[in-house]
Amino acid sequence: MGKLYGYCRISTRNQSIERQVRNILRVYPEAIIIKEIYTGTSFDRPEWNKLMRTIQDDDGIVFDEVSRMGRNAAEGFDIYKDMFERGINLIYLKESHINTESYRESMQSVIDMEIQSGNPDADELVNSIVKAVKRFALSKVEKDIYRAFEQAEKEVDYLHRRTKEGIEMARLNGKQIGLKKGTKLVTRKSIEAKRAIQKYNKTFGGPLNNIETIRQIGISETTFYKYRKEIIEELLVKQEGAQKDSC
Incomplete structure (x- = not known):
């Protein structure tokens, strides 16, 4: 072969x-x-x-x-x-x-x-x-x-149908489907990806541009920009907190 x-x-x-x-x-x-x-x-x-x-x-x-x-x-x-x-x-x-x-x-x-x-x-x-x-x-x-x-x-069709039926049944029983608006899902995978972005991406002093960072980590473009935005927001919150503590 x-x-x-x-x-x-x-x-x-x-x-x-x-x-x-x-x-x-x-x-x-x-x-x-x-x-x-x-x-x-x-x-x-x-x-x-x-x-x-x-x-x-x-x-x-x-x-x-x-x-x-x-x-x-x-x-x-x-x-x-x-x-x-x-x-x-x-x-x-x-x-x-x-x-x-x-x-x-x-x-x-x-x-x-x-x-x-x-x-x-x-x-x-x-x-x-x-x-x-x-x-x-x-x-x-x-x-x-x-x-x-x-x-x-x-x-595949059976799996899709059962998933749809399960979601509908949960909704009828008053269960929350998905995350509430404004809630961020934190997983070990997302934590590791964010750490890698901070390490490699030029936005945070790393050696790689956006495309190179995406390829290095192996995540989608949408996920990368979402995580990068969240990292920037988290850093700004920490910076504001540190400034208040120093006053």
Whole structure:
């Protein structure tokens, strides 16, 4: 196999992509990780498109699960067939039974079948049967692949529906959904990110500009500017408090 890429995608800003990254690198530490941080409602995938322009025959792509490759079963299956025909290896950690390597191995014995008995009439008859067997085998494998994409699509739809139902039930029971207006969510991840921003960003005396800081920490642009604003506000409050204490 040539180069091996690990493709990770999240569909909303509220999701974490690191789980996918960890899962892929745990099995394939040599994989070159490609992150699609936010796709938006149009499903525009610039990192995927860039990968498609550079990937070559015998290269491979690893996915945490099949749903990361397409929005639905039909689209995912079309991408799968295109990649297979281009000679690109596809690997799914969760659905390994449809890896292209397994597909090729299951098909190879059928593809290699050809009868040459020396009797043209008999060969023509037998080989016509072999061709029918090939079509049947290919059809069965394709159904297995499509079924895997369909199952992944159903699981995602089910999760979205249950989440929506749970939120609605909580709202009907009078529970607070999300944070109250003006409340800041403080997590260990946000604390660590803010520390890194103060350490690396030029706004606070660090060596990196905004874009370089974002890449260094591995957060989205929106999150970076939000945290930077909060840091500035916190520093101003501390400064005002110190001035009052000195008076």
